[in-house]
Amino acid sequence: MYRRLLESYPAEADRYDEMLEPGGRLRPHWRTLIDQLEDLSPEILRRRAREVREAIAADGVTYNVYADPQGANRPWELDLLPQIISAEEWQTLSAAVTQRARLLNTVLADLYGPQTLLSEGLLPPALVFGQHGYLWPCRGIEPPGGIHLHLYAIDLARSPDGHWWVMSDRTQGPSGAGYALQNRQIMSRAMPDMVRDMHVQSLLKFFHTLHSSLSALAPAGGEAPLVVLLTPGPYNETYSEHAFLAHTLGFPLVEGADLMVRGDMVYLKTLSGLRRVHAILRRLDDDYCDPLELRADSALGIPGLVQAARLGNVLIANSLGSGVLESGALHGFLPAICERLLGQPLALPAVASWWCGEKPALEYTLANLEQLVIMPAFPSMRMQPVYGHSLNAQSRQRLIESLHAQPHAYVAQEWVRLSQAPVLSRSGEYRLMSRAVSLRVFVVAAADGSYHVMPGGLTRVAPRQRKDVVSMQQGGASKDVWVLGQIRPEMADATDGIGTPVEHIDERHRTLDAIRSTVDISSHAGENLFWMGRYAERCDNLAHLLRATLQRSLDLQGEARETFYQLCEICRGLGIALPEATAAGRPTVGAMQQGLIAAIVNPGAGIGIAGNLRHLHHCGYQVREHLSLDNWQALNRMPGLVAEASGAGTLPAAAMNMLNNVIQACVGLAGHALDDMTRDEGWHFLMLGRHIERMTHLATLFGLFLRMPEERQNRALPWLLESANSVVTYRVRYRRAPEWLPVLHLLVFDVSNPHGIAFQFQMLERYLSDIGEQLGTLSMDTPAHLSALLREFELQDLSHDSLFLTDANARLVQLMRDAITGAFALSDELARHFFTPLNAPVSQGVS
Numbered sequence: 001m002y003r004r005l006l007e008s009y010p011a012e013a014d015r016y017d018e019m020l021e022p023g024g025r026l027r028p029h030w031r032t033l034i035d036q037l038e039d040l041s042p043e044i045l046r047r048r049a050r051e052v053r054e055a056i057a058a059d060g061v062t063y064n065v066y067a068d069p070q071g072a073n074r075p076w077e078l079d080l081l082p083q084i085i086s087a088e089e090w091q092t093l094s095a096a097v098t099q100r101a102r103l104l105n106t107v108l109a110d111l112y113g114p115q116t117l118l119s120e121g122l123l124p125p126a127l128v129f130g131q132h133g134y135l136w137p138c139r140g141i142e143p144p145g146g147i148h149l150h151l152y153a154i155d156l157a158r159s160p161d162g163h164w165w166v167m168s169d170r171t172q173g174p175s176g177a178g179y180a181l182q183n184r185q186i187m188s189r190a191m192p193d194m195v196r197d198m199h200v201q202s203l204l205k206f207f208h209t210l211h212s213s214l215s216a217l218a219p220a221g222g223e224a225p226l227v228v229l230l231t232p233g234p235y236n237e238t239y240s241e242h243a244f245l246a247h248t249l250g251f252p253l254v255e256g257a258d259l260m261v262r263g264d265m266v267y268l269k270t271l272s273g274l275r276r277v278h279a280i281l282r283r284l285d286d287d288y289c290d291p292l293e294l295r296a297d298s299a300l301g302i303p304g305l306v307q308a309a310r311l312g313n314v315l316i317a318n319s320l321g322s323g324v325l326e327s328g329a330l331h332g333f334l335p336a337i338c339e340r341l342l343g344q345p346l347a348l349p350a351v352a353s354w355w356c357g358e359k360p361a362l363e364y365t366l367a368n369l370e371q372l373v374i375m376p377a378f379p380s381m382r383m384q385p386v387y388g389h390s391l392n393a394q395s396r397q398r399l400i401e402s403l404h405a406q407p408h409a410y411v412a413q414e415w416v417r418l419s420q421a422p423v424l425s426r427s428g429e430y431r432l433m434s435r436a437v438s439l440r441v442f443v444v445a446a447a448d449g450s451y452h453v454m455p456g457g458l459t460r461v462a463p464r465q466r467k468d469v470v471s472m473q474q475g476g477a478s479k480d481v482w483v484l485g486q487i488r489p490e491m492a493d494a495t496d497g498i499g500t501p502v503e504h505i506d507e508r509h510r511t512l513d514a515i516r517s518t519v520d521i522s523s524h525a526g527e528n529l530f531w532m533g534r535y536a537e538r539c540d541n542l543a544h545l546l547r548a549t550l551q552r553s554l555d556l557q558g559e560a561r562e563t564f565y566q567l568c569e570i571c572r573g574l575g576i577a578l579p580e581a582t583a584a585g586r587p588t589v590g591a592m593q594q595g596l597i598a599a600i601v602n603p604g605a606g607i608g609i610a611g612n613l614r615h616l617h618h619c620g621y622q623v624r625e626h627l628s629l630d631n632w633q634a635l636n637r638m639p640g641l642v643a644e645a646s647g648a649g650t651l652p653a654a655a656m657n658m659l660n661n662v663i664q665a666c667v668g669l670a671g672h673a674l675d676d677m678t679r680d681e682g683w684h685f686l687m688l689g690r691h692i693e694r695m696t697h698l699a700t701l702f703g704l705f706l707r708m709p710e711e712r713q714n715r716a717l718p719w720l721l722e723s724a725n726s727v728v729t730y731r732v733r734y735r736r737a738p739e740w741l742p743v744l745h746l747l748v749f750d751v752s753n754p755h756g757i758a759f760q761f762q763m764l765e766r767y768l769s770d771i772g773e774q775l776g777t778l779s780m781d782t783p784a785h786l787s788a789l790l791r792e793f794e795l796q797d798l799s800h801d802s803l804f805l806t807d808a809n810a811r812l813v814q815l816m817r818d819a820i821t822g823a824f825a826l827s828d829e830l831a832r833h834f835f836t837p838l839n840a841p842v843s844q845g846v847s
Helices: 028-038 042-059 087-111 125-129 177-190 192-197 204-217 239-249 305-310 322-326 328-342 359-367 393-405 508-516 523-552 560-573 589-601 609-621 629-636 652-675 681-705 710-723 727-734 740-749 757-775 782-791 805-835
Strands: 062-064 073-075 083-085 151-158 164-170 227-230 259-262 265-270 273-277 279-282 315-317 353-355 372-376 410-414 420-424 432-445 451-453 458-461 477-483
Touching: 028 083, 028 192, 042 073, 042 177, 042 629, 062 239, 083 087, 087 151, 087 164, 087 322, 087 328, 087 432, 087 451, 125 328, 164 322, 164 328, 164 432, 177 192, 177 204, 177 239, 177 432, 177 458, 177 477, 204 227, 204 239, 204 279, 204 315, 204 432, 204 451, 227 239, 259 273, 259 305, 265 305, 265 523, 328 353, 328 410, 353 359, 359 393, 359 410, 420 458, 420 477, 432 477, 523 560, 523 589, 523 609, 523 652, 523 681, 523 710, 523 805, 560 589, 560 681, 560 710, 589 609, 589 652, 609 629, 609 652, 629 652, 652 681, 681 710, 681 740, 681 757, 681 805, 710 727, 710 740, 727 740, 740 757, 757 782, 757 805, 782 805
Parallel strands: 083 477, 227 279, 279 315
Antiparallel strands: 062 073, 151 164, 151 432, 259 265, 265 273, 353 410, 372 410, 420 432, 432 451, 432 458, 458 477
């Protein structure tokens, strides 16, 4: 029945197969999926796999790998086929994982409290105190509710006999829960019928619990709690997940520089002042969190954070110092500890482990090296697992010497051949291949201290067949985890692809608190929104300018050639790197064309499209939680609109097509800004950035144009209108060929033209006034002053036959200079007032 799909699937006798029983029969919980896949044609299956890849690219799901050939933001890999776990097996597994979470939370409470495990000999002191993971300054800190582990992850592997074994515990700032939800959302769109028909359990309740638990435990003292998600920043490998989680949970995404401690309280620097933070969901490693008491060279942490936690003024999830439990050397001691602390046997044992710091364990390791995997005993060590069976004689001898020299630094684990699961071939062929897999399961603590397991998780897939290292850093992929079971009636209408957990939390008093208490925009987010507006406008301005200029290089008849060179001089004055004349003569038209094309496609160009698109994406990347999904997807596509190739390799027609795409994308982005964003402080700074950039560009462009000879100006008026994106406005309004005074009025004096200079003055004045009302800052009168200067002009004085032309022209050139200077001054003033609030006041109503 399943011959078409399974005939080439390579089952391996020495591994547990997630899909097939011994003998080659399908496991019962896989039959529904394979039945439906058999009904799909190869083309449909390939199309769905392609849709998954396109959805990942559109959503901007990445796993950053430093020095990766694919680029810093490597696309997340998701296989079309899920890992399926039956309801019966999951019930047993989740109970065991819950027990382990309770146990580790209790161990943390003891290690940073009475330390009975050490005094009774259940844990060697050298194993705890001999590693960087134990933070002495955190001893004695009692977290709210006695919960140290708010979010816990466990890596599991299945041995050839089908039993689950613990490979590692993730207790510091476990990653992957956001990726698991993103995988589910994408799979729900790619295979909606299968998700429904197989009654795949929803993941939403897990995130409900996380949100409500942190909000309930936060020491808010009657205030609406403010919970933030602390990230190391956009260069962290899982920053994409941080942004997604912040957006999903409704928590501001912040970096260490966005927070400060004042009076032993933690505050968020916002555009309107300091706002108290009551809880921090951190994705920053323990020792980087506080340079004052932990790691002095950390530029990522918040000085004074440990003291704030010590006094109970802020909840930190997970508690500082929880990374001590990530040592694989602890596994061998947990069974006895579980009996001691919980009074029950450990339900989910780890892979057999031997800490080489104990002499018998070292002797066993040396005697059985071929059957073991040697791993670092402490997470701070930078070392890949070493498989004893893979070593040659020389490597084996070096390892033995290292074990003798520093035995306490190593732990040996039994080599477990990971289970295998089917993956869809990436070669385009319609066939299944086998890959080793491991399962990461997530647990969240409720406010009452109970633990709840996500009914799903993240399956990581080895990059090659018969390879047991499943690492995203080394090119591994992922799978969605489908836990089967009946959907409860109250969840029947909920889907993982629609809505956010926050929208379904049924706590009326907290909802009312949230309505009464808006979260201000952080200074960091405000700055990125401001520059996002500037870069978006810069890309649009450059695209119109380059398109108008490149178009004129394609048809140079008579005087058009001289005019073209004059236009190139204006482009050079705007900062575009174009060839200059030498003693041998002027550069050829072809050379000028390639210079214009390089400004489009060369990411290294100082003033160019590709580089500014990257800067735009970078700013948007850091404020993803403020953007709708449609807005983010439109922004995420923009860096790919131009080819990163040398100018010499791109034809003018292709370059023109790229510019058209960029302009259309910029129009879409402007539409999202006007119709898709809340009119809060962040939006005002976005619009300020756009208008400051447009004012600077138009003033520079017009100032350079005024220096051209009169006859060249007249011939270049159509180009000026195109560059300023005002061709249609001129045609509709004047119904005549471009003439000097109408063009001048439209581009400089007309307050109704959104691409005119007077309009920019007016809008900047309005937005600054709005921000002054919202944030209570001093008024900045630069735009009003410029508008007053503009009103002093008489249009007829600028006519080419006017007796006052010379004086009026000089005054107009000076006004353009004043506008440029004013734009820079205004940008600097905004930065001083709002983006670096070192002495910001505390917001009203904050204790």
